[in-house]
Amino acid sequence: MSALLEQLIDALRVLPGVGPKSAQRMAYHVLERERAGGQRLSEALAAAVEKIGHCERCRDFSETPVCATCASASRDAHLLCVVESPADRLAIEQATGYRGLYYVLQGRLSPLDGIGPRELGLDRLSERLAQGEVQELIIATNPTVEGEATAHYLAQLARQQRVRPSRLAHGVPLGGELEYVDRGTLSHAFGSRSEMVD
Amino acid sequence: MSALLEQLIDALRVLPGVGPKSAQRMAYHVLERERAGGQRLSEALAAAVEKIGHCERCRDFSETPVCATCASASRDAHLLCVVESPADRLAIEQATGYRGLYYVLQGRLSPLDGIGPRELGLDRLSERLAQGEVQELIIATNPTVEGEATAHYLAQLARQQRVRPSRLAHGVPLGGELEYVDRGTLSHAFGSRSEMVD
Ligand SMILES: [Zn+2]
Ligand SMILES: [Zn+2]
Numbered sequence: 001m002s003a004l005l006e007q008l009i010d011a012l013r014v015l016p017g018v019g020p021k022s023a024q025r026m027a028y029h030v031l032e033r034e035r036a037g038g039q040r041l042s043e044a045l046a047a048a049v050e051k052i053g054h055c056e057r058c059r060d061f062s063e064t065p066v067c068a069t070c071a072s073a074s075r076d077a078h079l080l081c082v083v084e085s086p087a088d089r090l091a092i093e094q095a096t097g098y099r100g101l102y103y104v105l106q107g108r109l110s111p112l113d114g115i116g117p118r119e120l121g122l123d124r125l126s127e128r129l130a131q132g133e134v135q136e137l138i139i140a141t142n143p144t145v146e147g148e149a150t151a152h153y154l155a156q157l158a159r160q161q162r163v164r165p166s167r168l169a170h171g172v173p174l175g176g177e178l179e180y181v182d183r184g185t186l187s188h189a190f191g192s193r194s195e196m197v198d
Numbered sequence: 199m200s201a202l203l204e205q206l207i208d209a210l211r212v213l214p215g216v217g218p219k220s221a222q223r224m225a226y227h228v229l230e231r232e233r234a235g236g237q238r239l240s241e242a243l244a245a246a247v248e249k250i251g252h253c254e255r256c257r258d259f260s261e262t263p264v265c266a267t268c269a270s271a272s273r274d275a276h277l278l279c280v281v282e283s284p285a286d287r288l289a290i291e292q293a294t295g296y297r298g299l300y301y302v303l304q305g306r307l308s309p310l311d312g313i314g315p316r317e318l319g320l321d322r323l324s325e326r327l328a329q330g331e332v333q334e335l336i337i338a339t340n341p342t343v344e345g346e347a348t349a350h351y352l353a354q355l356a357r358q359q360r361v362r363p364s365r366l367a368h369g370v371p372l373g374g375e376l377e378y379v380d381r382g383t384l385s386h387a388f389g390s391r392s393e394m395v396d
Contacts, residue, residue, distance in 0.1 A: 001288065002261045004246050011242035014235030015213075016227045017220065025377075028285050029214045030243070031250055031259055032304070037212030038247045044209035045240035048202050048225070049233045061229055063200045087226050090199065106230070 005031070059121055060104045061086050069102065076100045081138040082125075082154055084108050084147065087179040092140060095183040096190040100138070103128075108141060109150040120150075122157060129161035136164045138193060142178050166193045203229070257319055258302045259284050267300065274298045279336040280323075280352055282306050282345065285377040290338060293381040294388040298336070301326075306339060307348040318348075320355060327359035334362045336391060340376050364391045 005027060012023035030038035054060065055067035062068075069075060079100025083089045089102050105120040117123065128134065137158040141147035155165035168189040178186070203225060210221035228236035252258065253265035260266075267273060277298025281287045287300050303318040315321065326332065335356040339345035353363035366387040376384070 002250055002259055002265070004242070004250055004261050005259055008242040008246040011235070011239040012213075014228065014232050014239055015210075015224045017223075022215065024285065024288070025215075026213045027246070028259075028283070030212065031246065032283075034212045035247045037209070038243050041209040041212055042240045042243035042247065044202070044206040045228070045236050045243070048206040048229065049236045049240065052200055052202055052229055061200055061203055061226075063202050067200070085226070085230075087222065090222070 054106070058102050058104055059106055060089055060102060074099070077133050078135040079138060080128075080134045080136070081140055083140045083178070084142055084150075085179070088140065088142070091179050091181070091183075091186060092190060095186040098190065100136075105141070105150070108144075108146045109153055110146050117153065122153070125154075126157055126161065129158060129163045134163050136166055139165055139167050140178065140190075144177075164195060166195050168193045252304070256300050256302055257304055258287055258300060272297070275331050276333040277336060278326075278332045278334070279338055281338045281376070282340055282348075283377070286338065286340070289377050289379070289381075289384060290388060293384040296388065298334075303339070303348070306342075306344045307351055308344050315351065320351070323352075324355055324359065327356060327361045332361050334364055336388075337363055337365050338376065338388075342375075362393060364393050366391045 008027045008030075009020070009023045012018055012026050013020070018026070030041075051063045052061050053063070055062035055065070055070055057066050057070040060067050060069070064071075076099050079098075080103055081089075081092065081098065081100055082103045082105060083092065084105050084107065086104055086106075089104055092098060092102075103125055107115050107120055109115060109117070109120065129137065137154065139151045139154050141150045141154070151167060155167075158165035169191075181189075206225045206228075207218070207221045210216055210224050211218070216224070228239075249261045250259050251261070253260035253263070253268055255264050255268040258265055258267070262269075274297050277296075278301055279287075279290065279296065279298055280301045280303060281290065282303050282305065284302055284304075287302055290296060290300075301323055305313050305318055307313060307315070307318065327335065335352065337349045337352050339348045339352070349365060353365075356363035367389075379387075
């Protein structure tokens with residue numbers, strides 16, 4: 001087989017869920033029918049990897065120092081919703097009518113993996129809460145063991161700064177990943193979030 | 199969402215079997231955990247799309263005018279195996295001990311789609327058979343209606359040039375795609391191919 005083709009098949013396996021057989025199918029498909037699309041994908045990948053960093057306000061992916069959501073004057077800065085990942089943020093944005101701001105942890109507390117408050121930028125979140133603009137911290141971590149532990153830590157952090165912590169209502173299935181919850185369930189859970197009392 | 203991220207998600211959908219949700223998952227995965235791999239994939243795609251063409255002898259993908267298999271002195275030039283696609287060629291190469299040469303149609307006869315003998319390079323295949331080196335034309339088109347029609351056309355072509363046509367043995371499931379046949383079945387079918395009489 002062509003060395004370049006072998007390199008392409010190998011490189012495609014960086015994508016999640018792509019094994020040797022589907023990598024091969026993808027490579028052949030691009031070469032047989034989608035060369036222009038393959039070229040476009042190559043350029044989009046290079047640009048994304050090079051230029052997309054993290055928003056300095058919310059830590060979501062952004063190609064500008066401050067992302068469009070954080071820079072928007074039409075979002076309600078009294079509400080701050082904390083999520084684990086950009087995918088969770090997007091799921092909430094798409095499923096609900098939420099017009100506040102976000103904070104993306106890019107992870108969850110996991111002491112065994114060396115992920116503590118500092119790695120999740122919680123020192124900067126705490127400073128932000130101290131500034132007094134945020135009135136409610138909507139905690140939307142995943143309903144997993146580590147997500148729950150992270151939620152409790154965040155609730156304490158909020159209370160220390162006299163910010164009201166709230167949590168998505170039950171309805172999000174236990175042990176599930178927020179990203180894969182259907183829009184209806186997620187929207188309902190978001191709407192009936194409850195204040196966290198210890 | 200970042201415009202570059204949106205472009206990446208959109209561009210990923212050029213890959214077969216990748217819908218909006220998995221494109222999104224792939225983009226986030228690359229940005230969160232695999233930036234170096236994403237860069238490598240970008241380069242591999244660009245190189246493949248730009249430099250991989252078709253071997254002028256067998257029409258398989260190749261980055262050189264004549265592919266390594268066709269250029270090899272250790273392959274038996276008396277045997278020529280005709281397949282529909284590069285993936286079929288690879289499946290036979292991996293499953294069997296075949297040491298002859300290949301001819302890749304890059305399609306199958308399909309008059310309704312305007313794909314006739316010329317589009318499959320059968321004029322050049324005929325010239326090659328006329329040169330007298332090939333003794334057996336192993337026809338390994340897919341066992342579909344169009345694949346069978348193509349096989350019959352190829353068998354006639356072979357006989358006209360006094361080349362013996364043969365067909366893979368039954369064992370390849372009818373209506374299936376060669377590419378997805380398990381190695382054992384494919385190897386057996388290849389080994390017990392029969393001469394085409396008719
Ligand atoms: Zn932001
Ligand atoms: Zn070749």
